[in-house]
Amino acid sequence: MALQNEKNNRYLLRDWKPENPTFWENKGKHIARRNLWISVSCLLLAFCVWMLFSAVTVNLNKIGFNFTTDQLFLLTALPSVSGALLRVPYSFMVPIFGGRRWTVFSTAILIIPCVWLGIAVQNPNTPFGIFIVIALLCGFAGANFASSMGNISFFFPKAKQGSALGINGGLGNLGVSVMQLVAPLVIFVPVFAFLGGQWRTAKAGRFGDVAGECRMDLGTATGDCHDRRLVRDE
Incomplete structure (x- = not known):
């Protein structure tokens, strides 16, 4: 049954030869570039989620929470800790599940800490332990870097892997700056005024x-x- 599903999967690459110049120019280059830009977009989003607490933590006490300085620093550090540890198992996921499936899954699950954090900050009585769990879940976004780099290296010939990985990692890391720029705007600018607020x-x-x-x-x-x-x- 599994073999039949693989035969019917038109997205499965059965004959991939990026080192062959003819194959690369006629077919491989277009597929590789498409996957590269999809990976860049997903990785940028992942880094935004990874850095979420670095932008949100500084404003928690301003909206009614009463966390100590040590607690706020802990919330900022936890996503980096879990993200670093999770990069080890994430590096093995692409060969097991496939790059396309794993990229979709690992990006989709990032909605969980985002939605949970949005709910948690609305109640100043939310326990500190809840924020610890959410911060650790944000670390899954940082682990995406390992699987993303491993996935993209497969599509390019060795002579072009350096530039491809540089684009993927470099533009993906822009998510750090994007989060630091966008988060204050979302917090302080009345972007929902058109819905009736006044x-x-x-x-x-x-x-x-x-x-x-x-x-x-x-x-x-x-x-x-x-x-x-x-x-x-x-």
């Missing part, structure tokens, strides 16, 4: 005006309010 101001008081600025949460009447007393000159 600033509301209320005035009251005999000797001064109290301006309560509340960010309405998607049309509801709740939000984080910060009162400011505006002293009025008599």
Whole structure:
């Protein structure tokens, strides 16, 4: 049954000879480049997830959490620890499961720590242990580097493997900078204002005006309010 499935799989490369100049120019080069750019995109996304806690941790106490400095540093370090350890088993995954399947699977599972973190930060009472688990799961994204590099090296002849791996690793590592740039924008810029959020101001008081600025949460009447007393000159 397995052999029959392999025969019917049009994505399976049965005769791959990148060292053959004729094969490389007529067929191999196009397939290799396509896989390279897919790998770059997936690796860039993986590095964004890997560096997620480095951008989020510094803002946790600003939104109601009460973590110590040591705890915040621990959350920042854990994805690097798990990512480094997981790179060893990840380097064996491509020969076992195939590059295409493993790339899709290893990238798709990264949605788990992202969604979980998005839920966890909404409740300041979320236990610190939950954040530890999420941080460790983000390390799976860092392990993608090992399988990605091993997968791409298969498609290129030895003379071109250096440049291919350089492009894959170099552009993939841009995910670190992308996360550091995008995360603050997502946190502080009102990107969801078009959904109905707006600033509301209320005035009251005999000797001064109290301006309560509340960010309405998607049309509801709740939000984080910060009162400011505006002293009025008599």
